Amino acid sequence: MIPIKSANEIQRMRAACAAAADVLHGVAALAVPGCTTQELNDAAGELIVRYRGKSPFLGYKGYPGNICVSVNEEVVHGIPGKRRVQYGDIVSLDVGIILDGYVGDNATTVAVGVVQPRTQELLRVTEKALSAGIAKARAGNRVGEISFAVQSVVEAHGFSVVREFVGHGVGRKMHEDPQIPNFGRASDGPKLKPGMTLAIEPMVNAGTFEVEILSDGWTVVTADGAPSAHFEHTVLVTDGEPEILTWPKKKP
Numbered sequence: 001m002i003p004i005k006s007a008n009e010i011q012r013m014r015a016a017c018a019a020a021a022d023v024l025h026g027v028a029a030l031a032v033p034g035c036t037t038q039e040l041n042d043a044a045g046e047l048i049v050r051y052r053g054k055s056p057f058l059g060y061k062g063y064p065g066n067i068c069v070s071v072n073e074e075v076v077h078g079i080p081g082k083r084r085v086q087y088g089d090i091v092s093l094d095v096g097i098i099l100d101g102y103v104g105d106n107a108t109t110v111a112v113g114v115v116q117p118r119t120q121e122l123l124r125v126t127e128k129a130l131s132a133g134i135a136k137a138r139a140g141n142r143v144g145e146i147s148f149a150v151q152s153v154v155e156a157h158g159f160s161v162v163r164e165f166v167g168h169g170v171g172r173k174m175h176e177d178p179q180i181p182n183f184g185r186a187s188d189g190p191k192l193k194p195g196m197t198l199a200i201e202p203m204v205n206a207g208t209f210e211v212e213i214l215s216d217g218w219t220v221v222t223a224d225g226a227p228s229a230h231f232e233h234t235v236l237v238t239d240g241e242p243e244i245l246t247w248p249k250k251k252p
Helices: 007-028 037-050 117-135 143-156
Strands: 068-071 074-076 090-099 102-111 167-169 176-180 197-200 203-205 211-213 220-222 228-230 233-236
Touching: 007 037, 007 090, 007 102, 007 233, 037 068, 037 090, 074 090, 074 203, 074 228, 090 117, 090 228, 102 117, 102 228, 102 233, 117 143, 117 197, 117 203, 117 228, 117 233, 143 176, 143 197, 176 197
Parallel strands: none
Antiparallel strands: 068 074, 068 090, 074 220, 090 102, 167 176, 167 197, 197 233, 203 228, 211 220
């Protein structure tokens, strides 16, 4: 059963998602050469507290971080720690917040300094694929239309879509129905209705789509060691154009 949000719930989602976007923006600015992934995690925790919110990740099935910080070949769920970010790295930041009982969820991958041209292309294409998927989050469309749009953009540029991890509904819980794969047929999946809130999140690899999980039980890496990018927005299905709830607000 896919939750349909009431007008009041949508307003709460807007607030939570705006906060999540602000936290992500703040942490992304701190991803510079020499910082540790733990420092990024701590900064996120401080920003979340300023909103009087909570991290939906911390303690989730035992996860130890406020956010997920994944570097280079790490796809998602990287555990913050002592690793220092280097010039030329890419850093994926997955940030969420629980505010007034609702979850905002978003992610971005940032280039630290100048990265290899193909890696820069990976980031550009993954963000482009996210935009293509969001454009299909319209009432009457099927979930598969989001999936197909994402996959089409990614594979047209010679990259690959991760199969084992997918997007999802989001609201009172971090993971709600429906699951939103980043691959598949346009005719697959349930029909979208106004009031659904979806976390659309392409995870795209420069090499093979195959991944492995490290011995920490969390960190997902590419099987061939190639870099990976991750972008995510929480989106509201409306009667018209989809509304990106985690679109960052312009700073004064």
